[in-house]
Amino acid sequence: MSGNKIWVAALVALCLASCTTKKSTVLRSPSSGQGEQQTAVTKPAVDKETTIAKVGDVQNVNGHAVKNNRIALLLPFELSGIAGTITKEDVQRSSLALDFYQGFQLGLDKIAKEGALFDLQVIDSRDNVAYNATLGTAVNVKDAVLVVGPVYPREIKSFGQTFANKNVLQVSPLAATMASEFSLPNLVSITPSIRTHSETLAKYVADQYYTGDQILVYDAGDDESKQFLVNFVSEISKANAQAKVKTVYNLAELDNSLVLTGSNHIVSGTANKNLVKALLDKMDERFLNPGNQFKLYGHPNMAKLSYENFENMDFYGLTITSSNLVNESDSDTRKFIGNYKSAYKVDPSEFSYKGYDAALYFGRLIHKYGVDYVSRMTQDKFSGLNSDYKFEFYPKWGYANRALGMMVYHNKKFERK
Structure with missing residues (x-):
């Protein structure tokens, strides 16, 4: 068998096993529009009289029956395409889905030991917009207490338009698209x-700044600069009215704007390899003075990007924001890696970590608060192996994760600050 066919065979076996009911023991470039500038709203936690509900009970949530x-986990395994020609892109999309599912399952397995038992419905979303619209009314989806997926932006929107129960959250697990593009008040955008x-x-x-x-x-x-630098200067001024800030559009202008009285804080809006190299060359040239x-x-x-050929990087202290915060020397991370390799015979990917963190956060939230977990979204923060969650609520487009870490380049690698 070819490498692709062997991989697909393994995928089929795993997915067919997972698509049964289990008792558990990007993605495109984001828009540069105004988006999340709408004011976030604090949703107070709802205190209700405690009612005893058994695991697996069907409960009424604003007129909708919810188990x-x-x-419901909606991921693009694309099993329907296995009989045809498998492309590299097909394998990558299916691998993303498989990795996220496997991480999610390990997360549910972990909290099962805490008494949180879940009926996980794993569904192939097929990377198909029209098909995702039908899933909103599917029997094993419409009564779920939580829907995770679909993954891709067009499918997120098509599913959300037919999923009637807006009191149940629909989690966008990977897309970095602005939440405002979907206009779904029950959408949870995990990726900042x-x-x-x-x-x-x-x-x-x-x-x-000093x-x-x-x-x-x-x-x-x-394009990267246009997206990233929208309102950047005004945000600096809002945070520090005394800061002396200037936008420069070429390296000659930057060179002529440097000061000797203090530090030059240089912000690169681009991650283009050639443009960044030219910027670093200019900094190295002036650093010698x-x-x-x-x-x-x-x-x-x-x-x-690689910075191995730039010997002054440690002096510059390159600092960026990041939503991927894995520390492989951490004991919990090492334990997860060991469990993952033991279960699946491969190392976890970024998507495996994301699935694991999502399962821990939402699983524990539902286990603790039941069908009222939605009211706790803006109160309960989370720090996982790969991701941190701090949600803000926007009435028109749901919950946006605002938690990011700072990473600093030091000793030829990025480290969490």
Whole structure:
């Protein structure tokens, strides 16, 4: 058998096993629109008289019957395409789904030991917009207490438009698309948008500013810069009215704007390899001159670049925001890696961690609060192996995760600050 066919055979076996009821013991580029600038609303926790409900009971939630331990997991396994030609893109999409599912299942297995038992319905969303619209009324989905998926933006919208019970949350597990693009008040966007990254970094840079410093925002004019730097300068000024900040559009302008009285805080709106190389070359050139001090900040995608040929990087302290915060030396992380390899014979991917964290957070929330878990979304924060959650509620487009970590480049790698 070819490598693809062997992989698909394994996928079929795992998915057919998982698509039965189990008692558990991006994604596109985000928009540069206004999005999350709408004011978030605090939803107070709802105190109700305690009613004793058994695990698996069907309860009424605003006129809709909900099975209090059923979770529907909608992922693009694309099993319907196995009989045809398998492309590299098909394998990647299916691998994403499989990794997320396996991590999610391990998360449910962990909290099962705490007494939280769930009826997990694993459903192939087929990476098909029309099919996802039909899933909103499917028998094993419509009475779920939580829906995780679909994954891709068009399918998120098509499913959300037919899923009638807006008192049950629909989790967007991976898409970084602005929540405002969906207009679904029960949507939970786990992945922070580029706007959240931008606002978080702007506030951080403003906090690093001291009298005599200069903040230089480098706008290279590419798409990444346009998305990331929207309102960046105004966010800095909002956080620190005393900050001296200037936007520069080329390296010559940046060179002429440097100060010797303090630190030059340089913010790169681009993660383009060639543009970043040119920026670092210019910084290295000026760094050799006495009196020039630099601190570098940038687009989160700068984490994907290699800096091995730039010997001054530790002096610049490149700092970025990140929603992927895995620390492989952490004891809980090492234990998860061991359990994952034992169960699935492979190392966990980024999507495996995301699935695991999502299962722990939502599973524990539902186990603790039952069908009223929605009222706790903005109160209960979470710090997982890979992701942190801090949700803000927007009446028109649901819950947006605003939790990000800061990563600093040191000793040839990024470390959590």
